[in-house]
Amino acid sequence: MRNERESEWESLLRASERRTKLRSAGARSAAPDADAEDIVQEILLAVHLKRRTWIETAPVAPWVFTIARHKVIDFLRRRGRRIHLPLEDFSESLAAETEEPSLIGADIDRHLDSLSAVQRKVVRSIAVAGASIAETAADLSMSPGAVRVALHRGLAALAAKFSRQG
Amino acid sequence: MKTENLIRALAADQAGPKTPMTLALALCLLPGIILSILVYAIALGPRPHLMAMLPEPRILFKLIFPWVLLACALPTAQRLVRPGADLRACLIMFGVLALILAAAVVTKLLVVPEAHWHASLMGHYAAACVFFVPVLSFGPLVGALIVLKRGAPTNPTLAGAGAGLLAAAMGAAIYATHCPDDSPLFFATWYGLATIIVVMIGAIAGRRFLRW
Secondary structure (H helix, E strand, C coil): CCCHHHHHHHHHHHHHHHHHHHHHHHHHCCCCCCHHHHHHHHHHHHHHHHHHHCCCCHHHHHHHHHHHHHHHHHHHHHHHHCCCCCCCCHHHHHHHHHHCHHHCCCCCCCCCCCCHHHHHHHHHHHCCCCCCCHHHHCCCCCCCHHHHHHHHHHHHHHHHHHHHCC | CHHHHHHHHHHHCCCCCCCCHHHHHHHHHHHHHHHHHHHHHHHCCCCHHHHHHCHHHHHHHHHHHHHHHHHHHHHHHHHHCCCCCCHHHHHHHHHHHHHHHHHHHHHHHHHHHHHHHHHHHHCCCHHHHHHHHHHHHHHHHHHHHHHHHHCCCCCCCHHHHHHHHHHHHHHHHHCCCCCCCCCHHHCCCHHHHHHHHHHHHHEEEEHCCCCC
């Protein structure tokens, strides 16, 4: 059940992904243990959820880059706070503990766990299994409208989770 | 989840608010404006003989200037929450407004003898002005912040300040029809101070609530 609008938007997101990868690579060199893919995903979520702030007659590149820059700076700021903790003052056990939040480097599966059960099922079905809205609705015995709402809220929750981490 | 999968999910998601920002702003400001007008109607009301005094330039200036400020603040607030938007035109607009205000003040200073400057500056109800303009701005400020939250301000503090300016212009436009002090000297000083207060509240609120 893919329409023209969906495909158009998907190609724009792909272009954004390719073009923001370079920037994220830059961010990674500044914060070496960070996963560049994590930043790219955070940027893509922001681009998607804030897409109404793009005027369709305006060029898309400056808009995408501004969002990407904002998210990369935001990411580095969050990382920076952690990096600059005076860890050497603490005991070894504490230092070991700080290694644990390399969660940051993982994929967004752990974020999926924070979604509500319905949102998680819907996002998984569409993202991982590649099902359409209609198929997902039939699968989970929900109405297509409810699937759309759950998908949108799930993605918004994912983005919020991203920007709170760190 | 791989980026590939995420893109698939994003492409499938066509939900979310579809109202254009301008319309949303108008709708969301409405309750705040109604609240302000209610407060105005209960506590203040228009000054006596307002209509009869309208043709006087200083009164016209005081009544119209907030509306012009509002007309500049609306598109500015919308640009502040749009990534990559060009703000130069807005800066020029506010520069011109500041010049107009300065010109009005200088004219007043030239016309009024120096002995009366102080009386002209202090007016009769300076404290009421600094109190009521922020009070009348409160509702519109909340409404503006709620709408701007939907946008993507790369500088939340500045976007909040923009919302504050928008709200202050509304508060000033309403209060100006009550305020009995007409000197541009009074207007620039006390309305200016009230505006700065609202802009600062907006900036602080923006810093807190407009992050994304």
